[in-house]
Amino acid sequence: MSESIENQKLAAGYILASEIPAAEDYLRLRHVAGLSPRSEAAARAGLPNTVVGVVVRCQDEVVGMGRAVGDGLFYQLVDIAVQPEHQGRGLGKAIVGQLMQGLRALAPAEAYVSLIADGKAHQLYAQFGFEMTAPASVGMAQWIGR
Numbered sequence: 147m148s149e150s151i152e153n154q155k156l157a158a159g160y161i162l163a164s165e166i167p168a169a170e171d172y173l174r175l176r177h178v179a180g181l182s183p184r185s186e187a188a189a190r191a192g193l194p195n196t197v198v199g200v201v202v203r204c205q206d207e208v209v210g211m212g213r214a215v216g217d218g219l220f221y222q223l224v225d226i227a228v229q230p231e232h233q234g235r236g237l238g239k240a241i242v243g244q245l246m247q248g249l250r251a252l253a254p255a256e257a258y259v260s261l262i263a264d265g266k267a268h269q270l271y272a273q274f275g276f277e278m279t280a281p282a283s284v285g286m287a288q289w290i291g292r
Contacts (some may be wrong), residue, residue, distance in 0.1 A: 179227035198248035
Protein backbone atom coordinates (compact mmCIF):
# COMPACT_ATOMS: atom_id res chain seq x y z
CA MET A 147 0.00 0.00 0.00
CA SER A 148 1.41 3.39 -0.91
CA GLU A 149 1.14 6.60 1.02
CA SER A 150 2.04 10.06 -0.17
CA ILE A 151 4.98 11.65 1.53
CA GLU A 152 4.39 14.92 3.32
CA ASN A 153 6.76 17.88 3.19
CA GLN A 154 8.63 16.62 0.14
CA LYS A 155 9.09 19.21 -2.59
CA LEU A 156 9.34 17.44 -5.91
CA ALA A 157 9.35 18.82 -9.42
CA ALA A 158 5.90 18.98 -11.00
CA GLY A 159 4.61 15.64 -12.22
CA TYR A 160 6.46 13.47 -9.68
CA ILE A 161 4.94 11.56 -6.78
CA LEU A 162 7.02 10.07 -3.94
CA ALA A 163 5.49 7.10 -2.12
CA SER A 164 6.50 4.82 0.73
CA GLU A 165 6.42 1.37 -0.80
CA ILE A 166 8.60 -1.49 -1.93
CA PRO A 167 9.27 -1.43 -5.67
CA ALA A 168 7.77 -4.24 -7.73
CA ALA A 169 10.37 -6.76 -8.93
CA GLU A 170 9.93 -5.67 -12.56
CA ASP A 171 10.51 -2.00 -11.72
CA TYR A 172 13.42 -2.91 -9.44
CA LEU A 173 15.18 -4.90 -12.15
CA ARG A 174 14.53 -2.28 -14.85
CA LEU A 175 15.72 0.65 -12.72
CA ARG A 176 18.89 -1.16 -11.63
CA HIS A 177 19.66 -1.84 -15.30
CA VAL A 178 19.00 1.66 -16.70
CA ALA A 179 20.74 3.38 -13.78
CA GLY A 180 23.89 1.31 -14.31
CA LEU A 181 23.74 -0.69 -11.08
CA SER A 182 24.92 -4.29 -11.03
CA PRO A 183 22.34 -6.71 -12.42
CA ARG A 184 20.20 -8.98 -10.26
CA SER A 185 18.15 -12.01 -11.26
CA GLU A 186 14.39 -12.04 -10.99
CA ALA A 187 14.63 -14.85 -8.42
CA ALA A 188 17.01 -12.82 -6.26
CA ALA A 189 14.81 -9.72 -6.54
CA ARG A 190 11.71 -11.64 -5.52
CA ALA A 191 13.56 -13.17 -2.55
CA GLY A 192 15.15 -9.93 -1.36
CA LEU A 193 12.50 -7.26 -1.88
CA PRO A 194 10.12 -8.54 0.84
CA ASN A 195 12.94 -7.98 3.37
CA THR A 196 12.82 -4.24 2.79
CA VAL A 197 12.41 -2.29 6.02
CA VAL A 198 11.72 1.07 4.36
CA GLY A 199 11.02 1.41 0.64
CA VAL A 200 10.47 4.47 -1.53
CA VAL A 201 9.44 4.84 -5.15
CA VAL A 202 9.04 7.91 -7.34
CA ARG A 203 6.46 7.90 -10.09
CA CYS A 204 6.01 10.10 -13.12
CA GLN A 205 2.77 9.55 -15.04
CA ASP A 206 2.22 6.19 -13.31
CA GLU A 207 5.71 4.91 -14.24
CA VAL A 208 8.21 4.15 -11.48
CA VAL A 209 11.25 6.29 -12.35
CA GLY A 210 13.15 6.14 -9.04
CA MET A 211 13.54 3.93 -5.99
CA GLY A 212 15.47 3.29 -2.82
CA ARG A 213 15.39 0.78 0.01
CA ALA A 214 16.65 0.30 3.53
CA VAL A 215 17.32 -3.18 4.86
CA GLY A 216 18.25 -4.07 8.40
CA ASP A 217 17.68 -5.97 11.59
CA GLY A 218 16.75 -3.34 14.17
CA LEU A 219 20.26 -2.23 15.11
CA PHE A 220 22.07 -2.13 11.78
CA TYR A 221 20.62 -0.80 8.55
CA GLN A 222 21.95 -0.26 5.07
CA LEU A 223 20.62 2.01 2.34
CA VAL A 224 20.58 0.13 -0.96
CA ASP A 225 19.24 0.33 -4.50
CA ILE A 226 19.10 4.12 -4.79
CA ALA A 227 18.36 4.50 -8.50
CA VAL A 228 16.78 7.13 -10.75
CA GLN A 229 16.07 6.61 -14.43
CA PRO A 230 18.71 8.66 -16.33
CA GLU A 231 16.26 10.97 -18.11
CA HIS A 232 14.81 11.95 -14.71
CA GLN A 233 18.14 12.60 -12.97
CA GLY A 234 19.18 16.10 -11.93
CA ARG A 235 15.72 16.98 -10.57
CA GLY A 236 16.27 16.27 -6.88
CA LEU A 237 14.68 12.82 -6.96
CA GLY A 238 17.67 11.04 -5.43
CA LYS A 239 17.73 13.58 -2.61
CA ALA A 240 14.00 13.10 -2.00
CA ILE A 241 14.42 9.30 -1.96
CA VAL A 242 17.28 9.37 0.56
CA GLY A 243 15.44 11.93 2.69
CA GLN A 244 12.36 9.74 2.87
CA LEU A 245 14.40 6.62 3.65
CA MET A 246 16.11 8.42 6.53
CA GLN A 247 12.79 9.79 7.79
CA GLY A 248 11.41 6.25 7.79
CA LEU A 249 14.43 4.87 9.64
CA ARG A 250 14.31 7.62 12.25
CA ALA A 251 10.67 6.71 12.90
CA LEU A 252 11.34 3.02 13.55
CA ALA A 253 14.98 2.48 14.52
CA PRO A 254 16.38 2.86 18.03
CA ALA A 255 18.66 5.83 18.69
CA GLU A 256 21.79 3.65 18.65
CA ALA A 257 21.06 2.15 15.22
CA TYR A 258 23.94 2.28 12.73
CA VAL A 259 23.07 3.17 9.14
CA SER A 260 25.60 2.54 6.38
CA LEU A 261 25.77 2.58 2.61
CA ILE A 262 28.17 2.17 -0.26
CA ALA A 263 28.49 5.35 -2.33
CA ASP A 264 29.45 4.89 -5.96
CA GLY A 265 31.37 7.65 -7.73
CA LYS A 266 30.38 11.11 -6.58
CA ALA A 267 27.19 9.91 -4.86
CA HIS A 268 28.96 10.51 -1.55
CA GLN A 269 28.17 14.21 -2.07
CA LEU A 270 24.44 13.44 -1.97
CA TYR A 271 24.73 11.25 1.12
CA ALA A 272 26.86 13.81 2.97
CA GLN A 273 23.84 16.14 2.88
CA PHE A 274 22.12 13.67 5.21
CA GLY A 275 24.99 13.39 7.70
CA PHE A 276 26.78 10.39 6.23
CA GLU A 277 30.56 10.55 6.63
CA MET A 278 33.44 8.65 5.08
CA THR A 279 34.54 5.93 7.48
CA ALA A 280 38.16 5.64 6.27
CA PRO A 281 40.77 5.50 7.61
CA ALA A 282 39.20 4.33 10.88
CA SER A 283 37.31 1.65 8.99
CA VAL A 284 36.85 0.68 5.36
CA GLY A 285 34.02 -1.00 3.52
CA MET A 286 34.59 -4.54 2.38
CA ALA A 287 32.45 -6.75 0.16
CA GLN A 288 32.28 -10.15 -1.47
CA TRP A 289 30.05 -11.48 -4.24
CA ILE A 290 28.73 -14.97 -3.54
CA GLY A 291 29.07 -17.26 -6.56
CA ARG A 292 30.99 -14.92 -8.84
